[in-house]
Every structure is written in C-alpha cells, then in structure tokens.
Amino acid sequence: MTDATEPPILFALPEITDGDVDAVTRVLRSGWLTTGNECTALEAELSEYLGGTEVVAVSSCTAALDIALAHLDLPRGSRVGVPAWTFVSTALAAVHNGLQPVLLDVEPDTLNLSASALAAAADQLDAVIPVHFGGVAVAREVHDIAADAGLAVVEDAAHALGTSDHRGRIGGPGTSPTCLSFYASKNLTSAEGGALVTSDPALAAFARSYRLHGMDADAWARYRPGATAGYDVARPGIKANLPDVLATLARSQLARFDTSQARRRELLTAYRGALEPDGIRFVPEVADPGSADHLAMIVLPEGVDRSDVVAAMSAAGIGTSVHFRPLHTFSWFEANVASGPGGLPVCDEFAPRVLSLPLHMNLTNDDVERVVRELRRALGR
Numbered sequence: 001m002t003d004a005t006e007p008p009i010l011f012a013l014p015e016i017t018d019g020d021v022d023a024v025t026r027v028l029r030s031g032w033l034t035t036g037n038e039c040t041a042l043e044a045e046l047s048e049y050l051g052g053t054e055v056v057a058v059s060s061c062t063a064a065l066d067i068a069l070a071h072l073d074l075p076r077g078s079r080v081g082v083p084a085w086t087f088v089s090t091a092l093a094a095v096h097n098g099l100q101p102v103l104l105d106v107e108p109d110t111l112n113l114s115a116s117a118l119a120a121a122a123d124q125l126d127a128v129i130p131v132h133f134g135g136v137a138v139a140r141e142v143h144d145i146a147a148d149a150g151l152a153v154v155e156d157a158a159h160a161l162g163t164s165d166h167r168g169r170i171g172g173p174g175t176s177p178t179c180l181s182f183y184a185s186k187n188l189t190s191a192e193g194g195a196l197v198t199s200d201p202a203l204a205a206f207a208r209s210y211r212l213h214g215m216d217a218d219a220w221a222r223y224r225p226g227a228t229a230g231y232d233v234a235r236p237g238i239k240a241n242l243p244d245v246l247a248t249l250a251r252s253q254l255a256r257f258d259t260s261q262a263r264r265r266e267l268l269t270a271y272r273g274a275l276e277p278d279g280i281r282f283v284p285e286v287a288d289p290g291s292a293d294h295l296a297m298i299v300l301p302e303g304v305d306r307s308d309v310v311a312a313m314s315a316a317g318i319g320t321s322v323h324f325r326p327l328h329t330f331s332w333f334e335a336n337v338a339s340g341p342g343g344l345p346v347c348d349e350f351a352p353r354v355l356s357l358p359l360h361m362n363l364t365n366d367d368v369e370r371v372v373r374e375l376r377r378a379l380g381r
C-alpha cells in the first residue's frame with residue numbers, strides 16, 4: 001500500500017540553491033534588471049562551455065528558433081522539415097516566419113527525426129529542424145542527407161545542453177545554428193529563457209539586433225552612464241531579450257552544470273537498472289553516452305492503457321508526463337500541415353505508449369525506488 005504520509009514526487013521540480021537565490025537577489029538590488037552585464041557574462045560563460053561559438057541569450061528557445069529561421073530569409077511558403085515528435089514551437093516558429101512545416105516520421109529507437117523519412121522528403125524541402133529529443137543527438141545520417149540535399153539546418157537543442165555527437169558538443173564549433181531552452185523544467189533554467197548559438201558572426205549580429213525589435217543598440221548601450229541615447233531600426237525584429245534577473249539564475253546554474261549532469265546520469269542509470277530487468281523499455285533502448293539525459297522515458301508494454309498507469313501513479317503521489325503528443329494529432333496541424341511521403345507510422349505507434357518519469361535534481365535515491373515500486377505495481381508486476 002502507498003503510505004499516505006509520503007510527500008508527493010513532482011514530475012519536475014527545479015533545483016534552486018541558496019547560491020541561486022543570492023545571485024538573483026544581488027541583481028534585484030543592483031538597480032539594473034533588464035539585459036545588461038549579467039546577460040553578457042552568461043553569453044561568455046556558455047560560449048566557453050560550448051567551445052567558443054557565439055551565444056546570443058534570448059527569452060526562449062522558441063524565440064531562438066524564430067530568429068534563426070528569420071535569418072535564413074527563405075521565400076514565403078518555403079518548406080521546412082520538422083519531426084512530428086516534438087513540442088509545437090519547433091513547427092510554429094516556421095509558421096510565424098511564413099514558412100510551411102512538413103511533418104516527418106521518427107526512428108523507433110530514439111524518436112529522433114528519421115534519416116529515411118528526411119531522405120524521402122528532401123527534394124521537396126528547403127530547410128530542416130532536427131530536434132535532439134530527450135537529449136539524444138540525431139543520427140549523423142540526418143546531417144549528411146541535409147548537406148547532400150543543400151538544406152538549411154537549424155538545430156532544436158531545447159533538451160540538449162550538454163549533449164555530444166560525432167561533431168563534439170551540440171552548439172559547439174561545427175554545428176549548425178543551435179537553439180537552447182532554459183525553461184523551468186530544463187537541465188539548466190532561468191525560469192524562461194534560451195539562447196541562439198552559432199559559429200556565424202553575421203547570424204550572431206543579426207540575432208543581437210533582432211531580439212530587440214531590430215534596434216542596433218540595446219538598453220545598456222543607451223542608458224549606462226555616459227552613453228548616447230540614439231539607435232536605428234534596420235529591420236523589424238521581435239522582443240526577445242533575456243533580462244539580467246533571469247540571466248544571473250542561468251549563470252549560477254551553469255557554474256554547477258557538470259555536477260548536476262553527473263547526478264542526472266546517476267538517477268537515470270538507477271531507473272534503468274531497476275526497470276530494464278523487468279522488460280521495461282526506455283527511449284533510447286540502450287543508454288547513449290553522449291546524451292544530456294533530459295528524460296527518463298519508458299515505452300509501456302503493449303495492451304497497457306497509459307491513462308490507467310498515469311492515474312495509479314498520481315494516486316500514489318507521483319507525477320508523470322508525456323513527451324510528446326505528435327504534432328499531427330493537434331487540430332490546427334491536422335487541418336493545415338502535411339506530412340512527408342510515407343506518413344507518420346512510428347509516431348502513431350508510440351504516441352499512446354510513452355511515459356516520462358520524474359527526473360530532476362531534487363530526487364533522492366529513495367524517491368527513484370518509490371517511483372519504480374509504484375510503476376511496477378501500476379503495471380501489475
């Protein structure tokens with residue numbers, strides 16, 4: 001039986017240390033809240049972590065995708081391949097730039113963009129947004145196919161700060177424009193926030209102005225002591241700068257990022273060690289050493305009704321989540337967005353069966369054991 005006195009285990013619970021609180025308090029008291037020195041320092045520190053690429057901090061990963069696509073300057077209606085297995089903003093960033101997403105199927109092992117689905121659609125596409133789902137890098141063939149077909153590539157790395165692939169760190173030198181998320185449930189958070197990372201100085205300069213309405217001087221440049229107040233607007237940008245109050249939280253978290261990632265790996269290894277011998281399959285099936293381990297995601301055995309499992313876990317005080325409901329199952333996408341040749345059979349097969357378990361820095365080893373125990377019970381094992 002579940003002990004009713006046990007505290008709930010939330011699906012996501014950001015780790016906020018005294019150091020994080022002190023950092024934010026210091027900025028709150030500094031007299032400068034919006035984008036300024038803290039944001040610049042975050043950009044420099046992240047750049048160092050990623051190996052020297054330029055980092056432009058923005059208000060979300062969605063904004064980073066929006067900016068990277070705007071910089072491509074593709075004709076209206078150009079077609080952008082997007083895995084159907086992603087969060088809606090990957091595709092909506094294309095829509096908001098006047099582009100037409102084309103939904104592509106995924107690999108059954110990783111639920112990452114399928115190389116064969118991309119190859120089949122490539123001659124109809126102008127660009128592609130691979131998503132490093134759950135922190136697992138997309139397969140090398142995806143990059144090869146995109147390069148052979150001359151497609152522009154923007155990488156959705158909302159789950160992939162800390163991920164590596166054959167090119168090195170995602171967002172490092174040699175990767176395409178890369179979009180990071182610092183949303184509250186991510187492995188590094190600023191509450192809301194993100195970054196566009198690039199080796200292309202022209203894209204970085206574009207992004208610095210585009211994130212601030214297209215202005216050529218930010219508030220710090222205009223209002224710091226002794227500054228001149230003038231600016232020009234060279235293009236119609238958006239409002240997507242990252243304020244210092246949030247940037248300082250991301251900096252504080254980045255300072256312990258390697259330690260947090262090591263703990264994340266420990267927790268995920270504990271889940272796998274306990275559940276795999278029961279025949280429970282994880283995504284990816286075999287742990288990927290380059291993964292940022294964003295999710296502890298299982299595939300429920302065939303015939304199990306996920307809503308029953310979610311309800312049983314919830315009754316035991318344990319939060320779960322689903323990543324993702326594929327895009328073609330949302331009414332707007334169903335009515336307005338086509339899928340590539342071959343359709344989306346893998347998405348359809350896995351959509352009702354995946355379940356994400358709690359995975360965050362506030363989990364104890366006992367919590368993991370309790371989740372495992374309750375999951376086994378929910379599955380009748």
Ligand SMILES: Cc1ncc(COP(=O)(O)O)c(C=O)c1O
Pocket residue numbers: 059060061062063086087089090131156158159180181182183193194
């Ligand atoms: C794969 C993926 N892409 C993009 C986003 C958007 O991130 P943000 O909330 O920072 O805009 C998310 C958000 O969770 C995501 O999971």
